[in-house]
Amino acid sequence: MLLLDPIVQNLAELQRIRRDIHAHPELCYEEERTSRIVVEKLTEWDIPVITGMAGTGVVGVIRNGQSSRAVGLRADMDALPMQEANSFAHASVHQGKMHACGHDGHTAMLLGAAQYLARHRNFNGTVYLIFQPAEEGGGGAKRMMDDGLFHQCPMEAVFGMHNLPGAPVGTFGVKHGSMMASSNQFELRIQGKGAHAAQSHKAIDPIAVAVQIAHAWQTIITRNKDPLRPAVMSITQINAGSAFNVIPDEANLRGTVRTFHPDVLDLIEDRMRAIAEHTAAAFCAKAEFNFVRKYPSLINHMQETELAIEVMRSIVGGERVDVRDEPTMGSEDFAFMLQEKPGCYVYIGNGSGEGRECGHGVGPCELHNPSYDFNDALLPIGATYWVRLAEKFLAPA
Ligand SMILES: [Zn+2]
Ligand SMILES: [Zn+2]
Numbered sequence: 447m448l449l450l451d452p453i454v455q456n457l458a459e460l461q462r463i464r465r466d467i468h469a470h471p472e473l474c475y476e477e478e479r480t481s482r483i484v485v486e487k488l489t490e491w492d493i494p495v496i497t498g499m500a501g502t503g504v505v506g507v508i509r510n511g512q513s514s515r516a517v518g519l520r521a522d523m524d525a526l527p528m529q530e531a532n533s534f535a536h537a538s539v540h541q542g543k544m545h546a547c548g549h550d551g552h553t554a555m556l557l558g559a560a561q562y563l564a565r566h567r568n569f570n571g572t573v574y575l576i577f578q579p580a581e582e583g584g585g586g587a588k589r590m591m592d593d594g595l596f597h598q599c600p601m602e603a604v605f606g607m608h609n610l611p612g613a614p615v616g617t618f619g620v621k622h623g624s625m626m627a628s629s630n631q632f633e634l635r636i637q638g639k640g641a642h643a644a645q646s647h648k649a650i651d652p653i654a655v656a657v658q659i660a661h662a663w664q665t666i667i668t669r670n671k672d673p674l675r676p677a678v679m680s681i682t683q684i685n686a687g688s689a690f691n692v693i694p695d696e697a698n699l700r701g702t703v704r705t706f707h708p709d710v711l712d713l714i715e716d717r718m719r720a721i722a723e724h725t726a727a728a729f730c731a732k733a734e735f736n737f738v739r740k741y742p743s744l745i746n747h748m749q750e751t752e753l754a755i756e757v758m759r760s761i762v763g764g765e766r767v768d769v770r771d772e773p774t775m776g777s778e779d780f781a782f783m784l785q786e787k788p789g790c791y792v793y794i795g796n797g798s799g800e801g802r803e804c805g806h807g808v809g810p811c812e813l814h815n816p817s818y819d820f821n822d823a824l825l826p827i828g829a830t831y832w833v834r835l836a837e838k839f840l841a842p843a
Contacts, residue, residue, distance in 0.1 A: 447616055448761050450830045452565070453558050460825045463487065464554035465536035468820065471525030471543040471550070474584035477502040480523045480553065484577050487557050491564045493575070496598060500589035504577040505599055508563050510840075511570035517839040518574040518604035518787070519832050520780060521556035522549045522581035531807025531816035547813050548609040548796065551820030551828070553577060555607070558829030563836060571840035574599045580779075585741070587779040596786060603750050604789040605835060606780040607828060611812050613795030615823045618758040618831070619768040620792045622751050626744035627676075627704040628711060629777035630737065634659065634722050637732040640695040652697035653686050655729045659722050660684065660699060666717040677705035677714060678775060704775045706743045744781035747788040754790040757834045761827065794828050796821045 453460075463483065472480055481502040488495050488506040496505040502523070530537050530544040538544045560575050576595070580586030613619060636659070638652030660681055667679055679701065686697035703718075705711050715737045726733035758767045780791050799811025799819075807817040 447827065449826045450562060450833055453562055453829045453833070454826045456558065456561065457826055460554050460558045460829070461822045463557060464550050464820065464822060464825060467550040467553055468545045469536045469539050471538050471540055471545045472523075473527055473543060474524050474580035474582060474586070475501050477523045477579045481577070481579070484523070484553065484557065488560060488575070491561050493560055493564050499593040499595055500579050500586050502579040503586065503590045503593070505595070506560050506575035507599070508560070508567075508573045508575070510567040511842065513571040513840065515571035515840055516574060516599070516601040517571070517836055518576050518599065518601040519556060519559065519836060520576040520578060520587070520604060520606045520783065521552040522578050522586065523553050524549055524580050524582055524584070524586070526582055526814060528814070529816060531809065532802075532819060533805045533807065534803045534819075544816070545820065546815060546818045547582065548818070548820040549581065551609060551824060552607065555825055555828035556832060558825060559832030559836070562829065562833050569837045569840035570842040572601075573836045573840065574601055576604070583740070585779050585782070588782040591782060591786065601787065603839065604783045604787045605750070605754065606778075606783070606789070606791040607794055607831065608778065608791070609796040609820060609824060610793035611796045611818070612798060613768070613793065615795050615797040615821060616762050616827060617766045617768060617795035618762060618792055619770055619795070620746065620751060620754060620758070620790065621770040621773055622746060622748060624706040624743055624745050624773050625791060626773060626778050626781065627706055627775045628743040628781070629740045630703045630711065631740060632701055632703065632718060632738070633736045634699040635734040636697045636726055637734070638695060638697070641693045643691040643693055646693060649693040650729065650731050651693050652695065652731055653693070655726055655731045656684055656686065656697040656699055658729070659725050662721045662725060663718055666714055666721070670713060670717055671710060675705070675707055675710050677703065677710050679703045679714065704777065706773065711739070741777040741779050742781045742785060744778050744791055745784055746790045747784065750788050750790040753838060754792055754835065757831060757838055758792065761830055761834060794824055794831070796824060
């Protein structure tokens with residue numbers, strides 16, 4: 447692997463920062479301490495900072511030379527509302543909060559790159575180091591954009607990275623075009639009329655209606671949607687009733703829809719609403735349907751993806767960069783940034799978990815698992831990637 451020496455030599459400091467953040471996880475939009483550490487470190491390295499976007503968001507700005515070209519590198523800072531099972535020294539000190547997605551490592555890797563870029567300045571233009579809050583369902587990327595990220599920091603392209611457990615350390619993964627699905631939530635309230643279970647003729651049974659709708663909805667996936675365009679609909683909750691002998695007043699259905707194409711999503715939402723309303727009406731019930739588009743599909747841009755692949759190959763070698771054919775149905779709020787700016791999102795292998803120290807909890811080292819830990823061996827690899835990417839993007843003429 448071709449890692450940058452000064453970053454490798456500074457590994458102890460990066461590891462200390464990473465573990466400190468891991469031990470003090472903060473949830474969506476509450477990343478006060480983490481944000482303060484980022485500001486302190488950037489300031490220590492003479493990097494000007496912009497604070498306040500999306501509350502706890504931080505942008506470090508490193509300028510060099512005369513070029514007006516600019517690129518953005520983005521990391522996320524938030525943790526998850528879950529209890530950590532690990533017992534190593536840097537395990538979470540906060541009950542019910544945990545860095546189980548490795549955003550502690552993402553923050554440390556970008557800090558490592560920041561320090562190197564500020565010291566060595568082998569580029570012509572501006573590097574924006576974006577530390578965002580609230581990736582886990584809070585849409586922090588979008589909030590920073592709403593707060594003027596791309597106006598205050600006019601960049602040509604923006605890049606993101608996430609660790610991937612299971613993929614070996616020293617590997618990267620990426621995909622051209624659609625890489626992750628959009629994530630969307632629906633909720634349906636069916637208003638019927640409650641009655642004694644013995645007098646069902648006096649009721650409008652919302653459970654009977656809910657069952658019809660739940661069945662009919664799946665035909666959208668099998669009969670309406672183009673079979674060559676993937677989508678998955680999962681009804682994850684059906685709630686109604688409270689007694690053996692009472693037909694309830696209402697029933698509630700909830701779930702998610704994930705897909706890649708906006709027109710497929712439009713079709714699914716429209717058909718879900720039509721089926722819910724007309725089916726309910728056919729049974730003399732009322733339907734109240736609510737569909738919320740959470741994160742859009744993450745779509746990598748061609749030119750920036752090629753650049754990212756070239757940089758990853760230059761660090762770990764061609765055969766250790768997995769250019770995938772298939773996307774995942776997971777989602778990521780960096781997708782909002784890629785709707786406005788060209789760019790690319792990549793995976794960095796986090797290993798199989800053997801890098802964890804002994805004494806960790808039970809379970810695999812998977813994302814969102816209570817025994818997960820970010821692998822510190824990635825710190826110099828990810829930081830080197832960020833530096834090489836910025837230097838390549840802003841190469842002096
Ligand atoms: Zn996550
Ligand atoms: Zn994550």
